[in-house]
Amino acid sequence: MNGWRPTVFFLFFCFLLGLPVSFASGGDGVAVLQGVIVDAGQRPVAGAEVALYLSEDVRRPAAYKSNRTAGDGRYRLAVPAGDYWAVAAQRRDDAESGPLGLADRHSGPPVAVSLRAGREKEKRFEVLDLRQAARRLAREKSTLVPVRGRVLDAAGKPVVMAYAVADTVAEKGGLPRHVSAWTGVDGVYELMLPPGGYFLGAARQFPQTGGYRLPRELEVREEVAGVDLELASEP
Amino acid sequence: MLLLLYCFLPVSALPRAEVLTVDTVWQGEVVLAEDVLVPAGVTLTLKAGTSVRVSAAESTKIDPEFLDNRTEVLVRGTLRVEGTAGAPVRIGPETDGGEWAGILVDGGGVEADHLDLEGAATGFSLFAGRAILRDCRLAGNRYGLFLSGPEAEGILERCELSGNDYGLVRSNGARLRATASTIAGNQQRDEFLLETKPVSLPLPAEPQREEQARRLFGDKVLLGENTWRGHILVDGVVRVPEGARLVILPGTVVEFSKRDTNGDGIGENGLLVQGGLVAKGTPEKPIFFRSAEPNPAAGDWDAINILGSDQARNLVEHCRFQHGYRGLHLHFSSLAVHSSDFSGNYRGAQFQESQVLFADSRFFANRSGVQARDSVLVFLRNQVVGNTNGLNFFRVALDLADNLIAGNLGDGLRIREGSPEVRGNRIEANRFGLSVSDGVRGEYAGNRLEGNVEVGMLVRNSANLEISSSIFRANGLNGLRLRESSGVVRDSLFENNGERGMGAGGFSGLVTNNRFSGNGLYALGLDGGEDLEAPSNWWGGEPESVIFDRLDDPALGAVRYQPPLAVPPAPPLGEVP
Numbered sequence: 001m002n003g004w005r006p007t008v009f010f011l012f013f014c015f016l017l018g019l020p021v022s023f024a025s026g027g028d029g030v031a032v033l034q035g036v037i038v039d040a041g042q043r044p045v046a047g048a049e050v051a052l053y054l055s056e057d058v059r060r061p062a063a064y065k066s067n068r069t070a071g072d073g074r075y076r077l078a079v080p081a082g083d084y085w086a087v088a089a090q091r092r093d094d095a096e097s098g099p100l101g102l103a104d105r106h107s108g109p110p111v112a113v114s115l116r117a118g119r120e121k122e123k124r125f126e127v128l129d130l131r132q133a134a135r136r137l138a139r140e141k142s143t144l145v146p147v148r149g150r151v152l153d154a155a156g157k158p159v160v161m162a163y164a165v166a167d168t169v170a171e172k173g174g175l176p177r178h179v180s181a182w183t184g185v186d187g188v189y190e191l192m193l194p195p196g197g198y199f200l201g202a203a204r205q206f207p208q209t210g211g212y213r214l215p216r217e218l219e220v221r222e223e224v225a226g227v228d229l230e231l232a233s234e235p
Numbered sequence: 236m237l238l239l240l241y242c243f244l245p246v247s248a249l250p251r252a253e254v255l256t257v258d259t260v261w262q263g264e265v266v267l268a269e270d271v272l273v274p275a276g277v278t279l280t281l282k283a284g285t286s287v288r289v290s291a292a293e294s295t296k297i298d299p300e301f302l303d304n305r306t307e308v309l310v311r312g313t314l315r316v317e318g319t320a321g322a323p324v325r326i327g328p329e330t331d332g333g334e335w336a337g338i339l340v341d342g343g344g345v346e347a348d349h350l351d352l353e354g355a356a357t358g359f360s361l362f363a364g365r366a367i368l369r370d371c372r373l374a375g376n377r378y379g380l381f382l383s384g385p386e387a388e389g390i391l392e393r394c395e396l397s398g399n400d401y402g403l404v405r406s407n408g409a410r411l412r413a414t415a416s417t418i419a420g421n422q423q424r425d426e427f428l429l430e431t432k433p434v435s436l437p438l439p440a441e442p443q444r445e446e447q448a449r450r451l452f453g454d455k456v457l458l459g460e461n462t463w464r465g466h467i468l469v470d471g472v473v474r475v476p477e478g479a480r481l482v483i484l485p486g487t488v489v490e491f492s493k494r495d496t497n498g499d500g501i502g503e504n505g506l507l508v509q510g511g512l513v514a515k516g517t518p519e520k521p522i523f524f525r526s527a528e529p530n531p532a533a534g535d536w537d538a539i540n541i542l543g544s545d546q547a548r549n550l551v552e553h554c555r556f557q558h559g560y561r562g563l564h565l566h567f568s569s570l571a572v573h574s575s576d577f578s579g580n581y582r583g584a585q586f587q588e589s590q591v592l593f594a595d596s597r598f599f600a601n602r603s604g605v606q607a608r609d610s611v612l613v614f615l616r617n618q619v620v621g622n623t624n625g626l627n628f629f630r631v632a633l634d635l636a637d638n639l640i641a642g643n644l645g646d647g648l649r650i651r652e653g654s655p656e657v658r659g660n661r662i663e664a665n666r667f668g669l670s671v672s673d674g675v676r677g678e679y680a681g682n683r684l685e686g687n688v689e690v691g692m693l694v695r696n697s698a699n700l701e702i703s704s705s706i707f708r709a710n711g712l713n714g715l716r717l718r719e720s721s722g723v724v725r726d727s728l729f730e731n732n733g734e735r736g737m738g739a740g741g742f743s744g745l746v747t748n749n750r751f752s753g754n755g756l757y758a759l760g761l762d763g764g765e766d767l768e769a770p771s772n773w774w775g776g777e778p779e780s781v782i783f784d785r786l787d788d789p790a791l792g793a794v795r796y797q798p799p800l801a802v803p804p805a806p807p808l809g810e811v812p
Contacts, residue, residue: 144548144569144590161517174460175482179513181552181573181594192548192569192590206485206515207462 029117034076037069037088037125039105044073045127048090048105052077056085058110081117085110088125105129144192145220149227151187151202158187159204159231165212166191166198173211176201189229193220202229254300255312256498261285266329270307272300273343274500277312283349284322288329299561299582299603300501300534302623302645305356307336310343310364318349320370327375328354337376340364340387341602341623347371358399361387361409362623362644374398379421382409383644383666383688391416402426406666406688429688429711429733434642434664436599436620441523441555449490463487468527469536470494473506477543480511485553486520490527491536501560501581502526505537508544516553518574525557533581533602538564545569545590556580562601565589572596577604583622586610593617598625604643607631614638619647625665628653635660637812646670647687650677657682661812662691668710671697677722680704681810687711691732694720700744704807707732714754717742718763725749728806735760735783739767750803751775757783759794766792773803 037048048069051062063084066075075088088107105127115121151162162183167176178198180189189202199214213232218224254272262282267289273279281287289306301309308314318324324347328335337355338345345359345366351374352358358373359366363386372395373379379396382389385408394413396402397420405411406429418425450463454471457479464484470492475481483489493502506512516522526535538561541549545568554575556562562577563570565586575596577583583598583605590611597618598604604619608629618639619625625643633655640647640662647665648657652673659681662668668687671677674697682705684691691710694700700722707714707729714732715724719741729736729751736754737746740763747768751758752775759774760783761767767784774781778796785793 144545163515175513177480177511178547179515179550181550181571182515182517190571192571194546206517207482 029081030078031081031115031117032076032078032120033066033084033086033113033115033123034074034120035123035125036073037075037090037107037127038073040126040128042126044071045069045090045105046071046073047092048073048075048088048125048127050075050077050086050088050123050125052079052084052086052113053110054084056110058085058087079115081115081119083112083114086113086123086125087111088127090127143194145195146223147191147193147200147218147220147227148225149189149229151183151189151229151231153231158185159183159202160185160187162187162189162202162204162231163206164189164191164200164202164229165214166193166200166218167212167214168196168198170199170214170217171211172214175207176212176214195221200227200229202231204231254499255279261287264288266290267306267308270298270301270309273308273310273312273314275311275342278315279308279310279313280315280317281324281350283317283319283324285318285324287324287326289326289335289354290329290333299580299585299606302339302341302360302362302602303336303356304627305334305336308338310338310340310345312343314338314340314343314345314347316345316347316350318347318370320349323349323351325351325353327352334377340366352376357381359389361389363387365390368392368394370394372397373402377401378404379418380404382411383407384409389413396425397421404429404688406430427711427733434620436597436618441525441557457481463489466490468492469504469506471504472537475506475508475510475512477509480513481506481508483512483514483516483522485515485517485522487514487516488523488525490523490525491559492527493535501534502536505559506539508539508541508549511544511547512539512541512549512551514551514554518553520553521576522554523557524554524559524562526559528558531558531579533558533579534560536560538562541565541568541570543567548590551575556583561585565591577601582606598622603627619643624649628655631655633657639663640668641665650674653677655679659810659812661685663687668692671695671700673697675699677701681807681812682706683708683811684714685709689713690716692716694718696720698722700724703727704810706730706807706811707736709733713738720744723747726804726807729754729758731755738762741765742767744768747771748800748804749773750806751781752803754781757781759783761785761791761794764790764792767794769794769796770798771800772796773800775803 037045050066052064064079066077090105107125151159164180165176166178200216201214258278260280265287337357339360342363348369350371353375355376357378358376360381365388367390369392376399379399379402381404387409389411391413394416396418399421400423402418402421403426449466449468451468452473456474462482467489491504535558549570552573556577559580561582562580563584567588569590571592577598578600580601582603583601585606592613594615599620601622603624604622606627611632614635616637621642624645625647627649630652636658638660643665647668649670655677657679661683664686666688668684669692672695676699679702685708687710689711691707691714693716695718697720702724705727709731711733714729714736716738721743724746727749731753734756736751736758750773758781782794
């Protein structure tokens with residue numbers, strides 16, 4: 001878990017002492033990433049740090065970490081030149097990694113940064129707590145649109161205890177992304193979908209062994225009714 | 236954005252009341268700015284001469300363990316008041332005219348000597364537990380003492396209940412023993428006893444608690460697609476991050492062990508869904524979310540938290556939520572709940588800034604059924620029965636139809652602000668049936684408000700109301716009470732209510748084509764100086780004898796009832812459930 005620490009300490013030590021270093025993982029020489037970490041109100045955040053990863057997969061220990069910021073929110077990293085993915089976080093406890101605490105703040109998905117040898121790159125991070133992040137997310141997300149109809153059998157009769165599904169592909173090995181409630185005696189279903197293009201189908205077994213075929217293609221822009229679906233013969 | 240966040244909504248970041256975790260003594264001057272909870276096993280003692288001033292504020296607090304929107308002292312442990320004749324204990328509002336909730340006893344005990352209690356909505360409210368009051372004075376409250384249900388017992392010795400609107404209210408088998416006490420001089424009524432018809436739901440069968448093989452999850456993050464089946468034990472917080480999904484198959488039993496690290500009596504284990512949740516049971520094979528404790532109790536586990544998950548609608552179907560803090564808890568999410576039961580939780584469901592559908596579900600024996608704010612809610616064909624409080628909605632775009640809301644000890648349905656449409660519901664045998672306040676518009680049609688302990692429907696500070704085709708019958712005091720509001724009341728039946736079919740103060744609008752009969756004191760009574768337009772109603776007797784207005788008290792407005800209907804309009808029986 002803490003395998004990065006010797007590397008960081010070594011780099012930091014070298015940086016402080018002005019020692020020349022070379023790295024196998026990046027280009028030639030040292031690059032610097034620095035800047036300020038702010039909160040949702042654009043105020044500098046103390047006690048935060050920036051972590052660099054070697055890929056977009058950040059569910060692992062960071063390759064390098066910056067100093068923890070003081071009251072001015074400034075951070076600085078000296079690392080091998082190369083391409084990285086960066087996130088910033090402020091932890092209220094002393095944990096170095098693992099689940100964030102209730103009041104911790106984070107910058108969200110990693111951002112790509114390209115660091116060149118001998119250059120200093122300035123990067124500003126904004127860290128939010130979960131509530132703030134959720135609010136922002138809610139604003140960015142689109143509204144779901146209702147799609148309604150009936151699940152019918154081959155004879156055109158409503159099917160009870162069936163359900164509708166929708167996904168962006170016509171065949172799905174596992175459970176499609178959008179799933180309705182069980183139909184009643186009237187066979188009526190309702191799906192709530194983000195606007196976009198979909199394939200729709202219906203099933204009775206949950207989840208359906210052998211996957212799903214979604215034969216009905218539909219472009220969803222606004223509320224639509226009367227999208228009846230014929231129950232496929234179960235594979 | 237939420238990809239990396241390993242926590243759920245920080246309730247601690249919100250305004251939060253105080254939970255006493257150790258025995259506590261108050262003495263001298265005490266200012267109570269927030270709610271106080273005395274949990275089971277803890278004693279709060281007020282020494283002789285103590286004066287408690289309570290900040291009087293109506294809040295939007297969300298902690299499910301509390302019962303009133305105003306500042307309250309909630310006793311589930313023990314409250315001991317050690318006043319003396321020379322140094323009584325006083326509890327009242329911090330400012331003149333402010334109103335605080337009062338002392339609520341929910342499973343605890345109170346022993347009080349020489350206590351003066353004033354300015355509360357209800358001085359003492361007992362839902363479960365015993366209050367022994369000696370040499371106490373409850374005055375200047377809206378209700379002095381309220382005892383509700385067979386588990387409530389009040390013992391009064393040399394007490395005085397006077398100067399309240401109502402001195403003593405007892406309902407549904409509550410017990411009272413009063414010796415050498417005075418219950419007199421209260422403005423509306425000194426004492427009344429109200430019984431409502433019992434309302435219950437058949438309890439569903441549930442699987443045996445067998446020591447069968449269980450998959451164990453501690454603090455864990457589930458990535459990608461996950462399927463749960465069989466018997467699951469959660470001993471931590473299981474997180475489903477954005478981009479991942481948890482699918483729970485019919486018949487799955489998910490149990491949560493109790494972990495209470497801060498000693499507040501509330502368990503902290505639960506699920507945090509930031510990705511997707513599909514919990515799809517069937518009528519024959521429901522899914523259980525319940526406590527793993529051998530003697531389950533409310534709050535053993537936290538909640539199914541769904542947070543920032545509205546890229547797809549989450550689905551909960553044929554599920555049962557038992558003994559959680561909040562069975563379901565949503566922020567910024569979309570969810571459909573069908574045919575599910577919520578019982579024995581502090582709160583069945585709570586959500587903010589979300590789009591939610593509840594259909595054909597049941598909420599019973601929770602401290603509170605559902606609370607929501609700033610959301611879009613469709614609530615259809617549900618049963619909300621036998622909770623302490625039923626439904627509480629604040630700034631919710633609400634479509635509420637064909638529900639049964641009955642037998643709740645406090646509010647059946649409470650709506651603040653928002654733009655509600657409330658149709659075809661049975662709201663029965665609650666203390667307060669339907670309370671509406673601070674709305675700018677609202678449609679209430681085809682509802683049955685019957686047998687509520689005090690008021691069928693109470694409206695305050697609301698405009699553009701349309702109340703139509705409803706039945707207000709056999710409510711304890713008023714069928715419909717309108718205060719400082721405007722709108723239309725039409726085509727409804729007001730029958731056999733204890734005091735008034737309709738009471739109005741500061742109401743502007745029209746009351747027409749209604750049918751009044753058999754109400755205890757008046758068909759329509761004013762309690763304000765404004766006139767009221769009420770033509771073309773059937774009054775069930777000589778209008779002058781059943782209308783209380785300026786002819787009876789010159790300080791009141793006049794009811795303009797001409798012309799009255801010569802024959803009663805048909806009651807809206809066909810339009811009401």
